Amino acid sequence: MLAGKRILLIIGGGIAAYKCLELIRRLRDRGASVRCILTKAGEQFVTPLSVSALSGEKVYQELFSLTDEAEMGHIRLSREADVVLVAPATADLMAKMAGGHANDLATTALLATNKPVLIAPSMNTEMWAHLATQANLATLKKRGIGVIGPAAGDLACGEIGSGRLSEVPEIIAALETFFGPKPLAGKRAIVTGGPTHEPIDPVRYIGNRSSGKLGNAIATALADLGAEVHLVTGPTNQPDPVGVRVTHIETTREMLAAVEGALPADILICNAAVADWRPATEAGQKLKKQAGGMPPALALQENPDILATLSRHAQRPALVVGFAAETENVIEHATSKLSRKGCDWILANDVSPERGVFGGDSTTIHLITQDGHEDWPTLPKGDVGRRLASRITDHFAQRSQS
Known part of the structure; x- marks a missing residue:
């Protein structure tokens, strides 16, 4: 080349x-x-x-x-x-x-x-x-x-x-x-990235520490190989990737709606670290401290499961990839998640605080499929994106030959 x-x-x-x-x-x-x-x-x-x-x-x-x-x-x-x-x-x-x-x-x-x-x-x-x-x-x-x-x-x-x-x-x-050639030319890909923020009141929210770096890296790598890429991302400080269509959202429900609106697609990669729960009610005004120091009651309800929903969607993409951010028993939890969610692959990583993955520039990935798992070395997130894009290219090449 x-x-x-x-x-x-x-x-x-x-x-x-x-x-x-x-x-x-x-x-x-x-x-x-x-x-x-x-x-x-x-x-x-x-x-x-x-x-x-x-x-x-x-x-x-x-x-x-x-x-x-x-x-x-x-x-x-x-x-x-x-x-x-x-x-x-x-x-x-x-x-x-x-x-x-x-x-x-x-x-x-x-x-x-x-x-x-x-x-x-x-x-x-x-x-x-x-x-x-x-x-x-x-x-x-x-x-x-x-x-x-x-x-x-x-x-x-x-x-x-x-x-x-x-x-x-x-x-x-x-x-x-x-x-090199653009082996994913003609393929449409949707990538989710970053966190979601679930409002408690006008100034507070439930969220997580996701930086959005890996989602952006994956979107960029797919675009580099010729795919038409739509990135749906929660609030981050990252610049939008060049050559990628980007939709910015805040909440998990908004992310699901944006992804469904972007269908049909050939590839879906659910990298976003979405909040699993949201407050049952959002206060219209800032919640104040109560007499006696008692915190306000905060009732939670479950958010929609984006990966599971889209894995069973009427317009399900041909390849659905999820992520599992774990702090213990990484491969075991990710393998269980693969069967529960109904997706094709799970990329698992250890996000224990000492690992420095959230907000960091590198991560260690384990690719879980129905055939077993692959352990990838610790790589910069840009290299993880390129490695995943290459793996996806191989997947579609094998499908076209069978």
């Missing part, structure tokens, strides 16, 4: 820049041509000579090079590629991209390009989690820039958390998905 593709690789500063040498070699092994822009910070970690030797091309470094700019080098570089890949994309580079800066060759080429851009972030975990970085990330995503990773684990600074540059095979897989 990468044979003949022209990749402009912008190498940012950071210890992870050493992975770019292996990335260049692997890309060329697959028939891609790689031109590189090496930033001033990147030069501190890899040399122009090593980059040039592996890419077989001149390495571009200076915006004000007389020879290069006589040929309008920043324009030519940015336009002759099929895709621009920034790896590692540091916090500084992301901030400059979000702000539209053009004070060196890398940022000028990024601002001048009319080609797709992918970034592979890499930085300290606190830098990655910082509100400024996350705001810049949201801005870049809204502009259609693709994001690969980051992964979680041991960082070069000695800390542990999200911020590792994705491994070379993961970056190549993302590029192959970008350039």
Whole structure:
């Protein structure tokens, strides 16, 4: 899929820049041509000579090079590629991209390009989690820039958390998905994501800690493979995925109505962490503390079961996938849920507080089917979305052959 593709690789500063040498070699092994822009910070970690030797091309470094700019080098570089890949994309580079800066060759080429851009972030975990970085990330995503990773684990600074540059095979897989065929073209998919909020009174609600990150990742991965995707999401702080139709809802009942309104579909993925119960009555005014400190009585009633309802729906999609967020006996509870709900697959994960899954960037999935279960490694949520989309692609390919 990468044979003949022209990749402009912008190498940012950071210890992870050493992975770019292996990335260049692997890309060329697959028939891609790689031109590189090496930033001033990147030069501190890899040399122009090593980059040039592996890419077989001149390495571009200076915006004000007389020879290069006589040929309008920043324009030519940015336009002759099929895709621009920034790896590692540091916090500084992301901030400059979000702000539209053009004070060196890398940022000028990024601002001048009319080609797709992918970034592979890499930085300290606190830098990655910082509100400024996350705001810049949201801005870049809204502009259609693709994001690969980051992964979680041991960082070069000695800390542990999200911020590792994705491994070379993961970056190549993302590029192959970008350039590859669209095996889900013609398929319609509905994905639910995020939490639901069930109002107690005008200012309080029953909810959960779901961030919506995984639902967005799944919707994006399906869209990348050509599916027409409709995401129905509860309240989150996540930007809407690019290329996906999005409906925002608050309550479980609103989510069920929105999904039923989006039918028919070929694929339904119920990832949302919906509230199982809601207050039997919603107070019209804010509930006040009572004399003696007694809390107000709060009667609950069960919400509709979205997964079970749609698994038995007259317009049931061909593939219905549910999620099971558990804190104990994960596989046992998920297997039981599969039979009770009537869906085809269950993706189970452990959301115990110590796991940091709710709101985190990674999770560990167990895929439960009628044939047994598969244990997936701990992966960034973006990679979970891509792995699930690939599994769905295989499922429909096998059906078409039988």
